[in-house]
Amino acid sequence: xxxxxxxxxxxxxxxxxxxxxxxxxxxxxxxxxxxxxxxxxxxxxxxxxxxxxxxxxxxxxxxxxxxxxxxxxxxxxxxxxxxxxxxxxxxxxxxxxxxxxxxxxxxxxxxxxxxxxxxxxxxxxxxxxxxxxxxxxxxxxxxxxxxxxxxxxxxxxxxxxxxxxxxxxxxxxxxxxxxxxxxxxxxxxxxxxxxxxxxxxxxxxxxxxxxxxxxxxxxxxxxxxxxxxxxxxxxxxxxxxxxxxxxxxxxxxxxxxxxxxxxxxxxxxxxxxxxxxxxxxxxxxxxxxxxxxxxxxxxxxxxxxxxxxxxxxxxxxxxxxxxxxxxxxxxxxxxxxxxxxxxxxxxxxxxxxxxxxxxxxxxxxxxxxxxxxxxxxxxxxxxxxxxxxxxxxxxxxxxxxxxxxxxxxxxxxxxxxxxxxxxxxxxxxxxxxxxxxxxxxxxxxxxxxxxxxxxxxxxxxxxxxxxxxxxxxxxxxxxxxxxxxxxxxxxxxxxxxxxxxxxxxxxxxxxxx
Ligand code: FE
Ligand code: CA
Numbered sequence: 396x397x398x399x400x401x402x403x404x405x406x407x408x409x410x411x412x413x414x415x416x417x418x419x420x421x422x423x424x425x426x427x428x429x430x431x432x433x434x435x436x437x438x439x440x441x442x443x444x445x446x447x448x449x450x451x452x453x454x455x456x457x458x459x460x461x462x463x464x465x466x467x468x469x470x471x472x473x474x475x476x477x478x479x480x481x482x483x484x485x486x487x488x489x490x491x492x493x494x495x496x497x498x499x500x501x502x503x504x505x506x507x508x509x510x511x512x513x514x515x516x517x518x519x520x521x522x523x524x525x526x527x528x529x530x531x532x533x534x535x536x537x538x539x540x541x542x543x544x545x546x547x548x549x550x551x552x553x554x555x556x557x558x559x560x561x562x563x564x565x566x567x568x569x570x571x572x573x574x575x576x577x578x579x580x581x582x583x584x585x586x587x588x589x590x591x592x593x594x595x596x597x598x599x600x601x602x603x604x605x606x607x608x609x610x611x612x613x614x615x616x617x618x619x620x621x622x623x624x625x626x627x628x629x630x631x632x633x634x635x636x637x638x639x640x641x642x643x644x645x646x647x648x649x650x651x652x653x654x655x656x657x658x659x660x661x662x663x664x665x666x667x668x669x670x671x672x673x674x675x676x677x678x679x680x681x682x683x684x685x686x687x688x689x690x691x692x693x694x695x696x697x698x699x700x701x702x703x704x705x706x707x708x709x710x711x712x713x714x715x716x717x718x719x720x721x722x723x724x725x726x727x728x729x730x731x732x733x734x735x736x737x738x739x740x741x742x743x744x745x746x747x748x749x750x751x752x753x754x755x756x757x758x759x760x761x762x763x764x765x766x767x768x769x770x771x772x773x774x775x776x777x778x779x780x781x782x783x784x785x786x787x788x789x790x791x792x793x794x795x796x797x798x799x800x801x802x803x804x805x806x807x808x809x810x811x812x813x814x815x816x817x818x819x820x821x822x823x824x825x826x827x828x829x830x831x832x833x834x835x836x837x838x839x840x841x842x843x844x845x846x847x848x849x850x851x852x853x854x855x856x857x858x859x860x861x862x863x864x865x866x867x868x869x870x871x872x873x874x875x876x877x878x879x880x881x882x883x884x885x886x887x888x889x890x891x892x893x894x895x896x897x898x899x900x901x902x903x904x905x906x907x908x
Contacts, residue, residue: 430468431456432525433501436611437620438518440532441674442692443573443627445512448532450476451674452520454501458615459595463607463668467501475521478507482517482529495522500607502671512537513695530624533572536695541750544869545694548626549575549755549830551633551802553613554582556590558834558861558883560618565878565890566863567621574626575700577802578633578757579835580673581609583665591837591884599651601661606668614672623674630673631688631702633757633803637665640773642711644684659684689736691743698868699749701740703756708733712772720768724777731758731778740785745792750870750900752789752797759808760799760827762816763854765847774803786812790824796900797825798873800864806839807831807864807877809856809896811904819852823904828875828896830864834883837861843893855905856894865892873898874908 433454442449454472455465471494478489489509495501503520510516513536520527536542548571553560566574586594595612596605613619634640638661640647646658653661666681679688686707692700710729714721723729730737744752759774760782770776789797799812808829815821831839839859848854860879867874879893896905 430454430472430523430525431466433465433467433522434520434525434527436465436614437623438520438527438530439623439674440518440530440627441629442676443533443535444692445535445537445695446510447506447508448510448516448534448627449674449676450478450503450505450507450518450520450530450532452503452527453611453614453672454495454522455611458611459608461596461604461608463604463611464497464500465607465611467497469497471496472501472522474503476503476505476507476518478510478516478518480514480516482531484517484519488516500668500671504675504677506676510534512540513542528620528624532627535693536697538693538695540695541697541870542695544867545572545697546865546867547571547573547575548863548865549577549800549802550833550863551577551757551830552579552805552832552835553619554579554832554835555613555616556582556584556587556592556594557837558591559886560616560833561883561886561888562833562862562878562880562890563616563622564618565880566865567625569865569878571626571865573694574622574628575755575800576628576630577755577800577830578631578706579635579802579832580630580632581613582635582835583609583638601651601653601657601664603664603667606664607671610668610672628674629692629700629702629755630675631704631755631757632669632706634706636669637662637706640712640716641706642709643707645711647716689732689739693749694868696749697870698751698753699743699746701743701752701754703732703740703754704736705731705757708736709778713777714772716773717771718765718769719772720770721772721777724770724772725779727780729778730781731775732781737781737784741788741792744789744794744797747793747795750796751868751873752794754797754799756799756801758801758803759829760801761810761812761853762851763847764850766850786814786824790814796873796898796903798898799825799827801827801829804829805832805836807856807858807860807862807879807893808854809875809877809894809905811853811855813853816851816853823853825903826896826898826905828864828866831858831860831862831879833863834861838882838884855907856896858893860893862890862893871900
């Protein structure tokens with residue numbers, strides 16, 4: 396697909412009405428439109444493999460209805476889907492029907508199989524005579540092959556009230572092959588007056604209906620829809636998809652007041668709604684308060700994505716959730732991913748399969764002590780023995796190019812990872828790229844003074860503006876362009892690259908370019 400036609404597509408030039416073959420059937424006898432246009436939440440794809448990808452949509456003619464059911468009538472609805480190698484669907488490579496169940500808020504997760512490796516596809520849905528927007532997706536290179544160089548963008552922290560999602564649209568315009576979302580896809584808070592936009596619902600979300608409506612409000616955003624429609628996503632949640640700073644089953648505090656049973660019901664609802672609204676494989680479907688999210692995705696031999704869950708299995712934050720000088724944070728018994736996931740990660744880092752081992756996770760990984768010796772207890776600094784086991788583990792296993800990707804902090808950072816953070820002359824053993832938020836925190840400022848850098852000389856870059864990170868991955872280099880928007884309080888700001896780094900194959904750490 397040419398750059399021009401892709402851009403037309405991203406910007407909505409390919410409306411459903413332009414699509415001929417499937418629409419011709421919409422008015423056929425026996426197919427009656429009994430619901431208003433239901434594709435107001437857009438379409439998405441995710442979890443690419445060499446021969447398959449997940450296709451997602453959710454039917455919601457009235458996305459903000461308080462019951463969370465999006466204006467859908469009771470009962471299940473058949474949804475047809477199509478995949479084509481061309482955006483006009485001249486011929487189909489895969490198609491079928493799936494039931495959008497009322498019990499799942501009329502969301503569907505189609506595993507479209509039988510696809511060719513390292514290939515671009517287009518997909519769409521039909522329900523009761525209505526045709527969805529068209530999405531673009533792609534498969535990974537075949538097992539054992541490197542495939543083409545690829546572009547991967549990553550993002551986190553999209554607070555609807557604190558700004559427009561322009562950064563999602565700019566990301567789509569960069570035409571990545573893959574998008575990672577590292578958590579805080581929604582925020583659980585009730586509406587706060589005086590902000591750029593307003594959450595539906597005045598109270599903090601707690602029930603399944605609440606979470607479903609919140610996802611529907613976010614999915615109805617056209618900029619977010621553009622980012623979903625341009626490329627497959629790999630997602631992992633952080634805290635705000637459930638509740639701020641929770642640690643597994645331990646709440647931040649008892650606000651709002653909930654009994655243990657109510658907290659269990661809330662977590663169950665949050666995970667169910669997360670799965671309903673993300674392009675995940677059925678293997679990631681939750682069961683009660685458990686959702687199996689950590690997983691590996693191979694991009695041929697070029698990259699392996701280790702997607703971590705740093706929220707569900709962690710020990711409670713040491714010494715409270717804030718910035719503390721806390722000796723408990725050094726306890727060997729404490730883990731951020733949990734022991735099972737730590738072992739799973741190190742086993743994966745020992746495979747030496749992809750040129751790049753990319754660890755997609757949520758919270759700040761490198762050490763960051765302030766001048767009082769305090770650090771954020773919600774980050775890996777609150778679980779220092781766990782971090783040390785992982786770092787020494789990948790060094791011992793000869794992991795070639797470990798790169799940690801991070802969200803959560805609403806600022807962009809670029810960090811060298813050190814064998815011993817207390818010794819600046821110790822070996823650099825990897826790199827961390829931290830994306831700023833899509834909108835959380837509002838406009839930010841242009842101040843790029845790196846906080847605490849005198850105590851932490853491995854911290855190389857800092858920006859307070861909103862945006863995302865665009866990476867280009869080849870067999871010899873991983874390039875990171877930190878993308879910055881001047882404003883999110885006004886819609887439509889331009890994106891520009893504020894800083895770029897390269898990571899060279901076989902040479903740990905960041906090189907400024
Ligand atoms: Fe956040
Ligand atoms: Ca967070």
